[in-house]
Amino acid sequence: xxxxxxxxxxxxxxxxxxxxxxxxxxxxxxxxxxxxxxxxxxxxxxxxxxxxxxxxxxxxxxxxxxxxxxxxxxxxxxxxxxxxxxxxxxxxxxxxxxxxxxxxxxxxxxxxxxxxxxxxxxxxxxxxxxxxxxxxxxxxxxxxxxxxxxxxxxxxxxxxxxxxxxxxxxxxxxxxxxxxxxxxxxxxxxxxxxxxxxxxxxxxxxxxxxxxxxxxxxxxxxxxxxxxxxxxxxxxxxxxxxxxxxxxxxxxxxxxxxxxxxxxxxxxxxxxxxxxxxxxxxxxxxxxxxxxxxxxxxxxxxxxxxxxxxxxxxxxxxxxxxxxxxxxxxxxxxxxxxxxxxxxxxxxxxxxxxxxxxx
Numbered sequence: 001x002x003x004x005x006x007x008x009x010x011x012x013x014x015x016x017x018x019x020x021x022x023x024x025x026x027x028x029x030x031x032x033x034x035x036x037x038x039x040x041x042x043x044x045x046x047x048x049x050x051x052x053x054x055x056x057x058x059x060x061x062x063x064x065x066x067x068x069x070x071x072x073x074x075x076x077x078x079x080x081x082x083x084x085x086x087x088x089x090x091x092x093x094x095x096x097x098x099x100x101x102x103x104x105x106x107x108x109x110x111x112x113x114x115x116x117x118x119x120x121x122x123x124x125x126x127x128x129x130x131x132x133x134x135x136x137x138x139x140x141x142x143x144x145x146x147x148x149x150x151x152x153x154x155x156x157x158x159x160x161x162x163x164x165x166x167x168x169x170x171x172x173x174x175x176x177x178x179x180x181x182x183x184x185x186x187x188x189x190x191x192x193x194x195x196x197x198x199x200x201x202x203x204x205x206x207x208x209x210x211x212x213x214x215x216x217x218x219x220x221x222x223x224x225x226x227x228x229x230x231x232x233x234x235x236x237x238x239x240x241x242x243x244x245x246x247x248x249x250x251x252x253x254x255x256x257x258x259x260x261x262x263x264x265x266x267x268x269x270x271x272x273x274x275x276x277x278x279x280x281x282x283x284x285x286x287x288x289x290x291x292x293x294x295x296x297x298x299x300x301x302x303x304x305x306x307x308x309x310x311x312x313x314x315x316x317x318x319x320x321x322x323x324x325x326x327x328x329x330x331x332x333x334x335x336x337x338x339x340x341x342x343x344x345x346x347x348x349x350x351x352x353x354x355x356x357x358x359x
Contacts, residue, residue, distance in 0.1 A: 003152040010159060014257045017051035017286045025050035025058070031342045036351045041311055042334035045289055049262045052286050053171075058338075060331060063172035064111040064165055065101060065321040066252055067094055068158070069128075070244035071120040071136035072181035073145065077219040079184045081208060084136065088122045090178045094320075095127030101176055101320035108328040110174070112321075115161065117154060118244040119179075131157045133244045137185075140223040144240045145185065151239035151247050158251020159258060166259045173263045174291075174328070175252055175270040176321020177245045183296065186269040188220045188241035190298040192229050193275050194305060203268075203296040203317075234276040242276075249273035254280065256287030263287055264324035267294035267317060271302035278306060292316055292323040 001009075025047040030036060037043060050056045069091045071084040093099040094114035097106075105112050115129045116122055120136035133154045137145040146154075165173060183205035191198050198220040204213055220241075227240035238247040250273040256263035257277075265271050265288060277284045290308035293299050295317040303310060311330060316323045343350040 003149060003156060007152055007156060010258055011254065011281045014281055014283045016283060017048070018054045019051065021054050021056055022047050022051035024056040028056055028338060031344070031350060032337055033341045033343050033346050033348065034337065036353060039334055039337065041309055042331070045311070045331070046334055046338055048286070049289070052262055053260050058335070059171045060335060061109060061172070062111065062170055063109070063174070063328065064113050064170050065105055065174035065176050065325055066161055066165070067101060067112060067114045067176035067178055067321055068117050068245040068248045069114060069178040070118040070182070072179055072185050072243050073137050073139035074141060074184050074219055074223065075181040076139050077141055077215060078212065079216040079219050080180050080205060081212060082180050084120050084180050087178055087180050088119050091116065091119055091122065091128055092125060094178070095125055099320060100318060101322050101325055104322055104325045108325050110325055110328055113165070115248070117157070117248045131161070131248070133157065137243055140185070140188070140241050141219050141226060144227055145242055146239050146244065148235060148239045150244075151235050151242065154238070154244050154247035155235070155251035155254065158248040159255040161248070162252055162255025162259050162261060162263075166261050170261065173252065173256065173261055174321050174324035175249050175263060175266050175273070176319070176324065177249060177266070177269050178320055179243060179245045182243050182245055182269055184216055184219060185241060185243040186246060186272045187298060188223050189237055189246060189272045189276065190268070190302060191220065191224060192231050192237050192241065193234070193272065193279065194301055195231065196301065198224070201298045201301070203298070234279045238276060246273045246276070250276040250280070253277035253288050254284050257281065257284035261287070262289055264289050264291050264327065265308070266291065266321045266324040267319060268296035268299040268302060269319065271299065271306065275302055275305055291327040294323070
């Protein structure tokens with residue numbers, strides 16, 4: 001089956017969340033020995049996850065963070081203070097369990113799954129899944145970053161990664177990425193999706209100088225002007241100004257909706273991928289959960305466009321999935337209450353809604 005038809009068929013299989021499960025989850029929250037709604041967004045998140053998976057008997061372990069790694073040709077334009085060789089170095093550290101997200105994930109009882117989507121000149125390595133779409137993307141300031149077929153292939157690869165994780169018993173996934181230059185590609189994608197200029201959305205990424213920031217904005221402006229991506233076609237946007245990692249993450253979010261497994265957004269890069277997923281299949285929104293608001297300029301606008309509210313606002317911009325993993329212990333604490341004592345256990349009458357704000 002051609003890739004386009006396969007993708008359309010998979011998107012057509014997405015079904016809406018199960019409201020009966022959401023109702024039972026809300027009843028369970030209301031029975032907990034605490035004031036109604038007192039865990040705020042955490043209650044909403046757990047309820048929405050229950051609706052997605054179809055049962056109030058929610059489980060959030062085992063779980064994994066998928067860290068999609070790829071290189072970007074636009075690095076040639078001086079948009080990053082690091083060279084593309086750093087992507088491969090960090091991928092090897094991910095495989096060895098030594099990277100930043102690995103250290104956080106160890107505390108969060110989360111498995112780390114590094115995936116090579118197109119690291120430049122990267123040799124196969126134990127511990128890194130090889131799902132290469134190409135040997136890094138082309139320089140998008142001179143033409144498309146990748147072909148339309150490659151963008152579709154990357155999306156399908158992301159969907160299939162979720163299938164594999166579901167079959168491996170995972171109940172929760174987080175999105176991570178590693179790729180020098182990918183704040184540039186993510187910003188370009190975000191500018192097209194949101195209809196906002198690079199002047200407003202471009203941030204310093206991993207710490208650019210003033211001159212580097214100017215080069216980055218100019219590269220994004222040139223790439224958009226050169227390629228004229230179709231704002232109504234997320235696959236076209238990804239192919240022209242995106243990266244293999246972002247396209248793959250788009251597929252991961254779609255896979256969450258297809259296979260009914262919650263997927264956590266990390267920062268601005270995965271939020272851009274999430275918005276691509278929702279523009280391709282609006283029903284996919286039910287599988288997408290915000291964790292924190294990135295310090296990158298696009299972070300807030302992307303979450304607003306998705307209609308998602310973050311649990312944390314900590315000014316983070318590390319990447320690798322660290323922000324998404326940071327929320328997992330907070331979710332665990334919410335689940336401890338959700339699965340804990342009820343008013344019946346306390347021998348008390350439950351709270352009843354009294355009307356007014358917050359009730």
